[in-house]
Amino acid sequence: MSAEGRRVVVTGIGVLAPGSIGREGFWDMITAGRTATRRITFFDPARFRSQVAAEVDFDPRALGLTANEVFRNDRFVQMAMIAADEAVADSGLTFGAGGAADAPDPDRVAITLGTAVGATMRLENEYVQVSDSGTHWLVDPRYATNFLHQALVPSCGATELAIRFGAHGPATVVSTGCTSGIDAIGYGSQLIEDGDADVVIAGASDAPISPISMACFDTIRATTANNADPEHASKPFDARRDGFVMGEGAAILVLEELEHARARDAEIYCEVSGYANRCNAFHMTGLKPDGTEMAEAIRLALGQGRVDPDEVGYVNAHGSGTKQNDRHETAAVKRSLGDTARRVTMSSIKSMIGHSLGAIGSIEVAATALAVQRGLVPPTANYEVPDPECDLDYVPNVAREQKVDVAISVGSGFGGFQSAIVLAHPTRRMP
Template identity: 40%
Template sequence: MRRVAITGLGAVTPLGLDVPSTWDAAVSGRSGVGWIEAFDASEYPVRIAAEVTGFDVGDLVPPKEARRMDRNVLLAVAAAQQAWDDAQLDSGVDRSRIGILVGSAIGGIATIAEQQQVLAERGRDRVSPFFIPSVLVDTASGQIAIQLGITGPNYAPVSACATGSTAIGEGAEAIRRGQADVVLAGGTEAPIIPLILAGFCAMRGLVAEEEDPTLASRPFDATRAGFVMGEGACILVLEELEAARARGATIYAEVLGYGASNDAHHLAQPEPEATGVAHMIRTALETAGVAPERVGYVNAHGTSTPLGDLAETRALKQVFGEHAYRLAVSSTKSVTGHCFGSAGALEATMCALALRDGVLPPTINYRNPDPECDLDYVPNEARRAEVDVALSNAMGLGGHNACVLLGRVD
């Protein structure tokens, strides 16, 4: 069985415009949540989000082309270029043996909303000819291929908020079965527009914060009241391990296992007993041949919703038993908000860096313990800990669940 290493990382997030700044902020517990600046949200019941600020696609895409791309695509192109550069793949690499699996939960929604307004106000003849190809969920993966000249297998997995994890898991499987030698895998999302904010307000899934936005996302805390919308992109370079070693690549971690399931319960609410989430985690452990007791850290889905955090805690107890109380479990959504399709990839990156650095990022805003959420959530401050195996969980609308199990490589 071919083994799969992570050899490159790229990210554009509410915490920073690259991986080092994002990781530094996460470890320091600096929140990326603030008042919405992208548009006037003063009339909305929720006025906060975790936005990417200061982003400029720069020289990566000519200005004329950039104007034809949705923001989610531009974020993905930037993150992919970072990951490619970080991996330092040789210029002579066979690009037909490189795959791209980059998905999104929503796709080019900002451009859809914009062109709908053009249609309503100016008529059908003024709708852009670039509209359709710019908003497809697979446009980001296609544009990355164009920018980097990659001709291997290319598609966009979509599993709502589990998309980033699905992309990594399926990308690793593509390498294991010999379909590719390298895969760029991850997710991207740019949902902070009036329409999406209105939709989530109508669902009553978001938390409203009237005084300090940085306190809004508080996973596993007894006072948690909903999630915070986020945006961003995160791409990982996956590579066959022995080939990576042979070329002297930096190896962040190994992708040991992958699990996926569906709750088959409700489109928006988790199954209360979390049997689907537990099944997903068990699948990852079993495919990796890893005993539950070897897992030392879990980067939880942990969105800060009352039902979701409780369900995930129950799943961890089902799978790990008494070892669940020895696990370190943190939710970096406390600082990033929920970045939807990119969340799973970003949180897998957090796991890879935790394995590399021996540092576990904290769950900030944890002040009021919940008797039913009674695990070690690495409250408020990062922790030094040498961990060999880490788990990244993701759960999405539609009952979609996906997780990746990562291991340290010496």
């Protein structure tokens, strides 16, 4: 927390996730324990070891994008724009020329967008065109779109959002692998705490369901081989798990300085009380079983918000469904929360919507904010056979009504990234 004591709240949420369209559809789906994992339909996956994914069915034109916006932008940018539109509408803020008299100063509005792989789908599709399906080593640029350069630089996502909402403050893309979504929201909250912005449009988007992405994870055997039963292929913390299910999606939050939100009588979902990230400097894809770095991120994030471990009621887990991650994360929660770990509820929504790489952190933060606001904890679907090394309360299969004053969302990413963000109910520190 900054010396000035500026506090950060969430006033808008937008989600585009597998199996649903919009925030409320997403919430209804995950609290019902429904899964959106299926055999890949974007291309023929027969040659791959893992042939399942969690795809988003959406029509960008029907959801408000123009034909030009669809043409020039990769799928990950399209999803970010749609989620941002919903979040901003939800917040009640107006931006740009013609806005309300109390519209935020454009110089005080920032963008922080996370993504792990950026415009992977467009780059791959364009390469197929310019190389004539790989026939030519020297590619022919005449067959490329004029917007190919946008597919090369992930910053195009932040640029599109800044233009869309007339944001003249800092605009940043955060790419820290699978913690990108948490880190983008955490960085956005720090901009407000430090006095660099009053409003931040923060979140993440990824669209990685492409042949090259599936091949990358096939190589290291990180994704599931349970192709016969796609709906139940994602099994975080279950002893039968054999890898994660690739996903896609986006979630955007409107972060706002508390007094700025109060001045316009905004509805507040929760307060962002603390955020921290660490790197284990250990291995590109491996994790130490003791969970030290994730535990340290949790401890530091709690410390920022002056939150005691025994106040934590819910942990939204990274819960990827790989054996090393689930055991590492269980150990980290025990190490950081002590005796409270045995009483806290903990669940993984990746069991239902897959692992959308950089986007999943923001989607999980959105789910955590809704759990805090609504007093309902989403379940871990497909959990049937306990793993003796994963022995906490993972909320099996059925959502649980529970008053949540403080929740933590955690993430773990290739490269050793470990992140934690703490969300608190608005009444915890507010009259």
